[in-house]
Amino acid sequence: MGLFTYKARQADGSIISGVIEADDVRKAITNIRSKGLTVISTEEKKADILAGFLKAINIFDKVSLGDRVLFSRQFSTLINAGIPVIQCLNILVDQTKKNVFKGILRDIRTNIESGEFISSAIAKHSDAFDNLYVSMVKAGEVGGVLDEVLDRLALYLENIAELKRKVIGAMVYPIMIVFVAVGVVGFLLTFVIPKFKDVFKIFGEKLPAPTQILISVSDFLVKRGWIVALVVIGIFMFAGFMIKTVPAVKYRWHKIILRVPLIGELLLKVAVARFTRTLGTLARSGVPILEALEICATTSGNKVIEAAIMDGRSAIKEGERISESLKTANVFPPMVVQMISIGEETGALDSMLFKVADYYDKEVDATVAALASIIEPALIVFLGVVVGFIVVAMYLPIFSLPAMIK
Numbered sequence: 001m002g003l004f005t006y007k008a009r010q011a012d013g014s015i016i017s018g019v020i021e022a023d024d025v026r027k028a029i030t031n032i033r034s035k036g037l038t039v040i041s042t043e044e045k046k047a048d049i050l051a052g053f054l055k056a057i058n059i060f061d062k063v064s065l066g067d068r069v070l071f072s073r074q075f076s077t078l079i080n081a082g083i084p085v086i087q088c089l090n091i092l093v094d095q096t097k098k099n100v101f102k103g104i105l106r107d108i109r110t111n112i113e114s115g116e117f118i119s120s121a122i123a124k125h126s127d128a129f130d131n132l133y134v135s136m137v138k139a140g141e142v143g144g145v146l147d148e149v150l151d152r153l154a155l156y157l158e159n160i161a162e163l164k165r166k167v168i169g170a171m172v173y174p175i176m177i178v179f180v181a182v183g184v185v186g187f188l189l190t191f192v193i194p195k196f197k198d199v200f201k202i203f204g205e206k207l208p209a210p211t212q213i214l215i216s217v218s219d220f221l222v223k224r225g226w227i228v229a230l231v232v233i234g235i236f237m238f239a240g241f242m243i244k245t246v247p248a249v250k251y252r253w254h255k256i257i258l259r260v261p262l263i264g265e266l267l268l269k270v271a272v273a274r275f276t277r278t279l280g281t282l283a284r285s286g287v288p289i290l291e292a293l294e295i296c297a298t299t300s301g302n303k304v305i306e307a308a309i310m311d312g313r314s315a316i317k318e319g320e321r322i323s324e325s326l327k328t329a330n331v332f333p334p335m336v337v338q339m340i341s342i343g344e345e346t347g348a349l350d351s352m353l354f355k356v357a358d359y360y361d362k363e364v365d366a367t368v369a370a371l372a373s374i375i376e377p378a379l380i381v382f383l384g385v386v387v388g389f390i391v392v393a394m395y396l397p398i399f400s401l402p403a404m405i406k
Helices: 025-033 049-057 065-080 085-095 099-113 118-123 131-143 146-203 209-245 247-259 263-284 289-298 303-317 322-329 334-346 349-399 401-405
Strands: 002-009 015-022 038-044
Touching (some): 065 099, 065 146, 099 118, 118 131, 146 209, 263 303, 334 349
């Protein structure tokens, strides 16, 4: 895919310019004409080697959650100030530093100039704006409250980012301890133990059982450690590929994770907080409930919960209430179902959903703290036991040396 700059004439005779992404010049022209424009000129936009490399690896210049939060907040402020949409986008393009996001905003501006709705122009960039974002912008356009919807989007994205930060923060320290433990044990077995092996030869075949086991493991890792590494990496890669590409395997994996003590509880609370906040935000923005539930399902992050939401959506189409359909799914906690039921009866579903989301945000904090208080000491004790066994096994022959000399 390449970028092509173009000049084209609109139906009213005015000339516009823009940037479009396509495989080649011919497809670029076809895409431009599909917008009802008459192409005047088209040429490929040459990028420097560094920019092309950064775009290829898609690490330093991709559109982040923070970029979308800032864009939503600024776009909302500018629209609320009465500035025309095109002028708003001109301002946002000028102050955007990331080249990829700048190009996306330029293309959105061009599409809007050619007569498209804002939501339609945004929908063409699914890598930056998901279905939830597009649906809320569409609802804001139809209802004439785009600035309010964008402000809600910014708040929603900030809450989701905070939720992710809590979960990632809870996992960083235990993962670091695991890496340190594996590194320390690997270093001892492959570099330290072989040095002692020559010293242990003076004991002949009379080495204590723990020492003999340790030396055997060390020999195996030194001679065939690369095989073990390849097998482990291969297993992880194959498992990751199967989970990513086979829906049944992914569903089964997500179901297993939800049953893991503490971790499963944490993931379920995160999913409930995300579901209720997403549904509340969509409902308050005027998105139809069936469409809102479909979006919630695709953004849940767990196939078990996604299936439960979609089953509930089907039940709602047949006339059931939201709370009844979610209760039948038997995935969401009873309190969530009851709160949603109260929200439906009182006509304040969106407010009730936000209260549930706030409650589960606090529950996530408590579960993260509990998880950290259990995992960290357990990993430290495990590392101490392993290293202690290695040290004792290394010195057992030395301790028994006087008896062997007699």
